[in-house]
Amino acid sequence: xxxxxxxxxxxxxxxxxxxxxxxxxxxxxxxxxxxxxxxxxxxxxxxxxxxxxxxxxxxxxxxxxxxxxxxxxxxxxxxxxxxxxxxxxxxxxxxxxxxxxxxxxxxxxxxxxxxxxxxxxxxxxxxxxxxxxxxxxxxxxxxxxxxxxxxxxxxxxxxxxxxxxxxxxxxxxxxxxxxxxxxxxxxxxxxxxxxxxxxxxxxxxxxxxxxxxxxxxxxxxxxxxxxxxxxxxxxxxxxxxxxxxxxxxxxxxxxxxxxxxxxxxxxxxxxxxxxxxxxxxxxxxxxxxxxxxxxxxxxxxxxxxxxxxxxxxxxxxxxxx
Numbered sequence: 001x002x003x004x005x006x007x008x009x010x011x012x013x014x015x016x017x018x019x020x021x022x023x024x025x026x027x028x029x030x031x032x033x034x035x036x037x038x039x040x041x042x043x044x045x046x047x048x049x050x051x052x053x054x055x056x057x058x059x060x061x062x063x064x065x066x067x068x069x070x071x072x073x074x075x076x077x078x079x080x081x082x083x084x085x086x087x088x089x090x091x092x093x094x095x096x097x098x099x100x101x102x103x104x105x106x107x108x109x110x111x112x113x114x115x116x117x118x119x120x121x122x123x124x125x126x127x128x129x130x131x132x133x134x135x136x137x138x139x140x141x142x143x144x145x146x147x148x149x150x151x152x153x154x155x156x157x158x159x160x161x162x163x164x165x166x167x168x169x170x171x172x173x174x175x176x177x178x179x180x181x182x183x184x185x186x187x188x189x190x191x192x193x194x195x196x197x198x199x200x201x202x203x204x205x206x207x208x209x210x211x212x213x214x215x216x217x218x219x220x221x222x223x224x225x226x227x228x229x230x231x232x233x234x235x236x237x238x239x240x241x242x243x244x245x246x247x248x249x250x251x252x253x254x255x256x257x258x259x260x261x262x263x264x265x266x267x268x269x270x271x272x273x274x275x276x277x278x279x280x281x282x283x284x285x286x287x288x289x290x291x292x293x294x295x296x297x298x299x300x301x302x303x304x305x306x307x308x309x310x311x312x313x314x315x316x317x318x319x320x321x
Contacts, residue, residue, distance in 0.1 A: 006041045006176060009070035009097055012060060013078065013090055018052040019162050020076030020107040028171035030185045038178055041067050043097075045089040053079045064093045072172065074099035077127075077167065082134050086116035094119070105172065107158040107165035113160070115139040123153040128161030168192055213254055215240050215247070223266045227289030229255030231263045268299050272311065281308035 008028055010021055021042070028038035044050050047063035061067070075094060094117040098104045106114050111127040112135060114120050120142040125137050133147035145151055150159035150168040159168035166189070174182035211217050218240060221232055236259055237244040251259050267288045274284035285296035285308075293308075300308050 005037050005039055006072065007068055007070045008038050008074065009064070009101070010040065010042050010043055010074045010076065011064070011090075011097060012044055012050050012058050012076065013080075013087075014050045014078035015053050015078040016050060016058065016076050017078050017108065018056060018058070020054075020078070020110065020165050021058065023166040024074055024076075024107065025104075026189065027166055027173060027185055030313055031173045031177065031181060031186050033053050033188075034181055034184050036173065036181065037226035041070070043067055043093075045093045070097060071102045072105065072297040073103070074105045074107065075110040075113045077106070077110040077112075077161075081109040081112040082131055082138065086113050087290045093115045103155040103172075105159070105168060107159050107168065107211065108161045108164075111135055111137070111158045113158070115142060116234060119156060120158070123156055125153065125158040126151045126154075126160055127158065130161070144209055146318045164238050194308065211254055213250055214243060216250055216254060218258070219262065220266060223263055224270070225287070227267055227270055227287065229289070231289075262289040264299065268296075268303065271296055271308070275308060275312040281312070284308065286306075314317060 003227055008025075010025065012021060025040055026151075028036070028040055032038055042058065043064055043066075044060045045061055045063065047060065048302055049060055050058050052058055090113060094113050094283065098114075098119055099115065102115065103117060106125075106127075108128050109131060111120065111125055112124060114125070115135065120139055122141055124143045124145055125135070126132065126145045126148040129297045132144050134145075135142065136144040144203060148160065149164050150157060150171060152171075156170070159165050168190075170182050170186055173185055210220060219231075219236055221238070222229075222239060229235075231243050233247065237247045240247060240248075247259060251257055251262060255262060257265075267290060271284045271288035271290065274287055275281065279287065281296065283295045285293045288296070290296040290299075295307055300306060304311060306314075
């Protein structure tokens with residue numbers, strides 16, 4: 001079929017994550033085998049080759065000014081961000097390419113580069129779940145959506161960690177050429193066209209680090225020692241020799257949640273661990289203190305948008321089942 005040339009510029013730098021570059025590039029390359037015409041260029045701020053985060057050299061085609069205006073500009077992530085401030089030359093190169101591009105996309109911590117260039121102000125965005133709070137703190141004018149696999153806001157696209165760049169690139173191909181071609185690319189690469197659930201299924205335990213308050217840390221100990229025990233607000237307050245009102249205030253002030261929801265999050269994390277160990281969903285529900293499998297399933301649907309069985313299939317083993 002006859003298609004227009006679509007230029008894709010990927011801006012790389014020392015410390016860039018190789019899969020953030022190769023994943024989207026392979027999606028565009030596979031689309032070319034099926035009739036698209038993506039012209040991919042790797043550029044660096046100076047036009048010199050760069051070293052990836054694992055030490056493999058990345059050969060570039062030039063610097064931003066040497067490249068024609070791209071239809072799509074992609075900034076991949078790297079372990080260097082957000083540990084370090086984004087360098088001025090990378091910010092300026094990003095601004096230049098973005099100003100000349102039809103659309104702008106970031107992969108993983110590449111969102112920090114877009115943020116430093118002011119390109120996320122007033123927009124919705126996402127990044128890897130582990131660093132999403134830092135993106136929100138560093139760029140308060142950006143509405144960070146930590147559970148999203150990728151986010152589109154106008155002509156600006158941001159994606160979650162690493163392999164989510166593939167999800168994003170598939171969405172861009174679908175936008176350019178329709179769902180059938182995008183579906184064929186996904187089949188060729190043996191990936192889902194749209195994966196079930198958000199980033200939460202990959203993230204750390206819901207209840208986070210131990211509370212600072214001794215009383216709230218005691219709640220964690222009580223629930224873990226006897227998950228199926230009575231842990232209502234009244235029961236917990238009596239155990240801790242506090243009034244229910246005072247205990248509720250402690251949860252609200254320190255954890256921004258309620259005692260019931262926090263107890264549920266502890267049980268939920270215990271259930272995930274039990275599923276990882278090979279227990280059935282029914283066993284995990286009972287052992288973690290849920291009154292029934294159905295109650296556990298509802299929490300999984302709310303938090304992860306997948307069922308306990310689907311979670312277990314994804315994370316219990318890498319061996320075929």
